Amino acid sequence: MKDLLREATVRLIEAAATSLPKDVEDALLRAYEVEEAPAAKSFLKAMIDNVRIARQKRLPICQDTGAVLFYVKVGDRFPHIWALSQALKEATVEATRRVPLRPNTIDVFTGKNPGDNTGRNMPWIEWEIEEGDDAEVSVMLKGGGSEIVGRAKTLLPAEGIKGIMKYVIEAVYEAGPQPCPPVIVGVGIGPTVSVAMKLASKSLLRPVGQRHEEPEVARLEQALLEAINEMGYGAHGMGGKVTAFDVHVEHAARHPASLSVAVVLSCWATRRATMRVRANGEVQYLSHPELNGG
């Protein structure tokens, strides 16, 4: 079972690295349509051409193939949890060799790069338990350039939602062209910075264009998106109307004394892929259906 899961995961990582998910590619094509500034348009054209070449030649979309992050929703009756956890690690090593991925893990203290994208606590795996027989595995290859501008802070409750909006807008302002805009902006709000940051990171898994199910949160997402696009950075700071593809807000109930907020940005080349694994080992690729039945 472990070997089967490892092979399925290598394909999942390869899909994420070489084939932009449809929602992100659609957003990129829409940006090219609405943009008028010639510099931004020529950069967007290069990005669109790049996505097509990468998919056709099975090459990584970006040379920074990121930090390998897994998000697993595992059913309480899924029988292969241990095998899956080992398969995810082995698949990371194997995908580094086969895709290939750039070896991106560096030991914090020794500065050594083992060359296979593993290391202490890496690949990063977050487990979530749900009722059911299956496991749903998502991989995100999180680029470094968009990570260096992420931030979190605990605001005073009195600063309220307007304080949150200001914090998000200032974060995107200061990030400027560094995170490779158009970006997806992930915002987490909650009782502690760690909870807020987890929610912000995970919100990047939500497809571009999908609004939060609570109308008030959806309105906040829309207002932030419009505000950010009013800044005028455009693709890679070339100037233009599309600085962000979308804003996703997730929240957890806060503590009476705290209002923590986190902002995580994802570059235009947001690379993620999801598969569903059944108890019998059958795999279905949800984000890249072209891999099914092949």
Next chain:
Amino acid sequence: MEYRLKTPLGEEVRELNAGDIVYLTGTVVTMRDAGHRRAAELFARGEGLPVDLRGLALYHAGPVVRKTAEGWEVVVIGPTTSTRMEIYEAEVIERTGLRMIIGKGGMGARTAEACKRHGAVYAVYPGGAAALQAEQIVRVHGVHWLDLGVPDAMWVLEVKELGPLTVVIDSKGRNLYEEMYREARRRIEEIIYPKLGIK
């Protein structure tokens, strides 16, 4: 304006204006975080770099490579965020006589000042467009400092029509991104915050 330039670059670089598009043919040398740190250590000891950068372009990049029978092949390559190299770059420009820095995300005042003094420019390539750019790499001439790991090693690359590169910092004192930040600040204060009722 659009230019097609070849290394070694010289005084013609001073003619470039912020906003110009450049396609570069010749030799580029990569150096990023750890490479810059090592360069600073070498300079401090009075030593030079393993490659003479005079007239060449320095590229903030860490490629994905594959080992072949003849040497190395670049699978994909693209720029990394340049702001991290700001603390080192003025000295690198001054010590080496390089004429162009290629990266993404912008650089600061000290680099801009060194560009002005030594007739160099900072240009950006669209980050993330790595498969497209791999087609512009002709061959790998060599590699130094592999002990730093593949991304941080110094790769010496022969390129053909590398671009589109947009000049962001020219040697006349203009910095496109600084202008972009100023305009965004104005919009935030005059349009965005009033509309949202934020003080």
